[in-house]
Amino acid sequence: MAGGYDARQVYLHRLGKVKRECKEGQRSANPSEQTPPSGSERPSGSLVDQNKRFPMNDVIFRRLQQAIEHPSRSTDWFGMAEQAINTIYALAEKPEQLCDAVIRNLTKRAFGKKNAGAAKPPDPSADDPDRMDEDEEPTTQPEPESTQEGTQSSSTGDDPGDTFELSQLLFVVGHVAIKHIAYLELVERELKRQKGVLEAGG
Numbered sequence: 001m002a003g004g005y006d007a008r009q010v011y012l013h014r015l016g017k018v019k020r021e022c023k024e025g026q027r028s029a030n031p032s033e034q035t036p037p038s039g040s041e042r043p044s045g046s047l048v049d050q051n052k053r054f055p056m057n058d059v060i061f062r063r064l065q066q067a068i069e070h071p072s073r074s075t076d077w078f079g080m081a082e083q084a085i086n087t088i089y090a091l092a093e094k095p096e097q098l099c100d101a102v103i104r105n106l107t108k109r110a111f112g113k114k115n116a117g118a119a120k121p122p123d124p125s126a127d128d129p130d131r132m133d134e135d136e137e138p139t140t141q142p143e144p145e146s147t148q149e150g151t152q153s154s155s156t157g158d159d160p161g162d163t164f165e166l167s168q169l170l171f172v173v174g175h176v177a178i179k180h181i182a183y184l185e186l187v188e189r190e191l192k193r194q195k196g197v198l199e200a201g202g
Contacts, residue, residue, distance in 0.1 A: 011072075015080045018067050022083035025060075026090045028052070053093045061098050064088055068172065069105050073164060078171055085172065089179040096183075099176045106172055110165040 054060065064084045089095045 008074075012074060012076055015072075015074065015076045019080045019083045022064075022080075022087040025087045026083075052091065054091055056092060056094055056097055061088065061092060065098060065102055068102055069109075071109075072168075077168065081168070081172060082175055085175050085179055089183055096180060099172075099180075103169070103173055103176065106165070106169040110162065110169045 064087060068081050068084050085099065088098055092098060
């Protein structure tokens with residue numbers, strides 16, 4: 001019991017550390033907290049912090065992906081995942097690529113076991129053309145009560161794990177959607193700014 005408690009405390013400490021480091025990374029990349037060079041003004045809503053963005057093969061994004069996808073049953077995971085996604089959108093050149101991979105992996109984890117358990121072996125008699133010529137005996141239907149009890153027992157056993165993993169998936173999908181909308185707005189403003197600069201120069 002003590003060993004399990006210590007392991008949980010270590011894991012929670014790591015979640016908190018990742019969360020704090022993500023916040024520090026976002027703060028360093030936030031243009032609003034940086035002083036523009038003397039005699040220059042930062043255009044409103046522009047992406048002039050391109051020097052703060054890193055390629056997608058940088059080790060920081062692999063670490064963030066591992067942190068999000070690491071199996072966890074702690075509610076502290078949600079706060080860590082939120083800050084990790086914020087950091088990805090603050091520092092990554094193409095954040096949608098990494099987030100797409102994370103969502104795909106979480107989807108496989110949430111539904112993979114259930115789909116594997118639902119697979120049934122094919123019925124060899126279904127493809128037999130001579131099967132229709134044979135006298136078929138009436139199929140005995142299982143009693144509804146026993147079927148219902150079996151379904152309830154199996155679903156009850158799978159619900160705890162599936163529910164938590166599904167909540168993690170939905171949380172990531174929702175937060176990525178919010179961050180991506182804000183990211184697209186910044187991209188649109190930057191494109192308009194660049195277009196204005198070209199028109200003024202021409």
